[in-house]
Amino acid sequence: MDTPDDNAAWPYPVTYGDEVEVEADVLILGGGASGCSAALAAARAGARVVVLDKGATRYSGAAGSGFDHWMDCPSNPASTVDPEHYTRMPIDDYKGGYGNYISTYITARDSYDVLLELEQLGMQIRDVNDEFVGAPFRDEQTKLLYAYDYTTRNCLRVWGTGLKPALFNALRRNRVQVLERTMATALLTENGTVGSRVIGCTAVNVRTGAFLVCKAKAVVMCMATPERLWIFSSELTGLVGRDGPPTNAGNGHAMAFRAGAEFARMESSTHEEWGGATGIGTVMFGSGSNFASWYPCSIVDANGKEVPWLGKGGQPLETVAERTNPRPEDGFFHLVLGPEEGQAPSIPQLIPDLQERIEQGEYTLPLYANLPGMPAADRRAIFGLMIGQEGHTWTVYRQLTQAGFDPDKDQLQVYERGNAPLGWRRLRYGAMTHDWTLKTTLDGLWAAGQQVFDGIGVAQACSTGRWAGTHAAEFASDIAHAPIVRSQVDAEKARVYGPVMRDDGVSWKELSGGIAKVMQEYCGDRKNETLMRIGLRYLEELKEAEATTLCARNPHELMRAIEALDILTCCEMIMHASLARQASCSWLFFERLDFPDDDPAAWHKWVTIRLEGDRVVAGDLALDYAGDLERNYARHNRTSVEA
């Protein structure tokens, strides 16, 4: 193994502090699926577009290495579900109303058009090689393949490794200026004041250390939700969070909060339990499972005994076909995660008392994904299409098959949390509040992808990106640039370069660990006011003490150091939001020991936080503020065919 020479020169020219200026009508922050979709929509609407991406845009973002499900697509021609029902059922029945009606409905209406656009750009969405002719999940006429629910057909199986390269090439053809390895650090505001119109941003190049000031008429925030807040250890298996890449450090959340944007749902943030950093996780999708990419794979115990599945109504399901075809009284299957740990109550799942029955000796560990026992088409769809196209699995497919794994013969072992019941840790998403155009509470600032609270999935990322990018371009076409305030830029420069001015001090890793410990101790699964007040005090101390000695030896370490500072801000946001909601709420996975009543009527609403000057202000918002979905969609739709 090559071992880096500690004193060798940095491989890129270093130009700390050198300032470059760029100008955009629409500035896109983040180059993942939502950012690229927003950029493309804005460019097609005639705007001059700049994208800032701290990674490499061809592959950056949570879907950078691929994805396999195009969810939330009742607008496709084979679906039998009305988009409004598709939007309301999961939120009303399984989220207690704590969901995002606006972004879900926009996605439900638009995502098929968006998918067809991606096909035009070169991403494969159909079984063109006729590998699955006659399969129960294939539409023979369109050659589209469906997942989860082969009857009502709202989720498609697609060739997602082609998504980002297709979008990246389209940006280049549409003359979008993509600045890679360029990390946005702060939003610039009119007159330099908190809460004013957003007029641009600052950024730093993570290879050269050069500074960038970007002037923009409109900004679309497309960065990811923060991760590694509660658990941090880079030494074990990399900076692996459960859901997203290690670049997910909440940069967008932190800078938008500092600029005065309003956030909702932040109190619902929960810790990552399975990241490689815990030492428990396995390579994503690289072990046997019955969930997500692996749905509806049969699971057997060490003696080959099948673990039974239960339907949506709790009835036993005898066949694989029953796992993919709802009864009329079931409505439709939908991959929505309910309030119970590890459960997705709107699709069939394994018996919920599997753990107890293992303890009683009914099933013998270890468990295996019984691919050879699956119908041939489902087996090939799981291991061959899904495992092959999902993020990380291009490698997983090749590694396993090169090592002799054969899905026709072999059962892949299940490792999820040391053989606990299969399923997912609830996902956690708090983000900016927004109106029907996806504009945030700050003028000039739109949100897309994971910046839209409760946002999840590639279809939602691309659909909200297209929607926000279009509206941002419309706004930009009718407004002039505002002058950048020099003192705001200088203050940010002083903040950003602090870590490279020190020869020694605290490393970003040690600071990250220290932050995680405060979150574990004072903002864990069970909270109370006393705990969180002490926690906020210790976060403040970290900011005043260790954070001011943070040290970076090169532009790459500087990126990680700024990430650690942004994570610190995100932790403060979560504590403030958690203090503001003075009630427990199991729908939000939120437990206040000092307010044990679950979701009392007075608190059945969004609790919001924002910065006013240097003070955090709490507010609220009705859960159903979206109003009439169909009417509001029609009023604000600028993109789809009906517009």
Add this chain to the structure above:
Amino acid sequence: MDQSSPPGLQGLADRKATRGPNLVTPNQPIVFDEEACTGCNLCIEACPIDVLVPQASPGAVPLVLYPDECWYCGCCEMRCPEYDAGAIRINFPLMQRARWKRRATGEHFRLGMKNPPPPNTRPPV
């Protein structure tokens, strides 16, 4: 006492000890084959995390400077024009390698085992 070396330990007394470096992670997430790699550096530009950096000498294999930050997404492999020739391989950590069982025979296998079964050559869909 006769201190002749057991088999395989010839030269043991001359082995040198060094200080390190003490590596930041036990894992080697990306392994290059110096023969097959052309040093085109496309993998460096593909990595969203900037785990890799170029070497000073042109044509040399990239340096895995930040192995502790790799999340095994495989974009470097996907971009490699010499993947089939074995130029680059993601190397899953030993603590995270899949295991499986052949249904008919009950044999156990794992990724990285000493005597693996023959490769399954069926390509993905």
